[in-house]
Amino acid sequence: MRKIISTIGIILPIAFLLSNEIEKNKILNKMVDINFEFINPKIQNLEANFDYPFSYNKNQNTLLATNERDLKKLLKKIRKSFKKDYSHSEWKKMDVKFLNDEIAIVIAMYSRINKKGQTYFTGAAMYSFRKNQNKWKVFSITPIKPYNYFEFN
Numbered sequence: 001m002r003k004i005i006s007t008i009g010i011i012l013p014i015a016f017l018l019s020n021e022i023e024k025n026k027i028l029n030k031m032v033d034i035n036f037e038f039i040n041p042k043i044q045n046l047e048a049n050f051d052y053p054f055s056y057n058k059n060q061n062t063l064l065a066t067n068e069r070d071l072k073k074l075l076k077k078i079r080k081s082f083k084k085d086y087s088h089s090e091w092k093k094m095d096v097k098f099l100n101d102e103i104a105i106v107i108a109m110y111s112r113i114n115k116k117g118q119t120y121f122t123g124a125a126m127y128s129f130r131k132n133q134n135k136w137k138v139f140s141i142t143p144i145k146p147y148n149y150f151e152f153n
Contacts, residue, residue: 024096027104027129027136034127034138035089035110037075046071051130051137058143083121085114092122102131109146122146 033049046068054071056063056078063078065071092109099105105128112121128140 020098023098023104023136027096027106028094030129030136030138031091031094031106031108031127035091048135049137051132051139053139055140056142057140082112083114085116087113087115087117089113104129104131104136107144 030049033045037046037049050065050071052066052071054065054074056074063074065074089110089112092111094106094108096104096106105126107124107126109122109124111119112123114120124144124146126140126142126144127138128142129136130139131137
């Protein structure tokens, strides 16, 4: 009986850690998809990546989308703030933290790249995720200053 209990005592923490790593990888993969939504003006897969209501928290106000139509407008508005020669963004650092089983945040540092392949802006943002129907979806993005407010692993 003691062997069974000690075996369970070893297996459960390992299973928990592996489960967390799998969930982290799902979220990090979702971050790549979300990045593509900002690059691609012909957004087609919003339902797979975003949850409603969705908020984009600027310094003085919050942009809110309660449906796909609103979200398309919101993303278009954000994209308009990028330079005309914007090509894509590259993730520099990302750190996933689970607040509970169904809410996670990602602190990410990124660089915006122009069509010549040069970095013209480096920023950071906090992405809030909710697990909806067993899939991670972002429901809020808050740009932050890219200082060491958070420790990246």
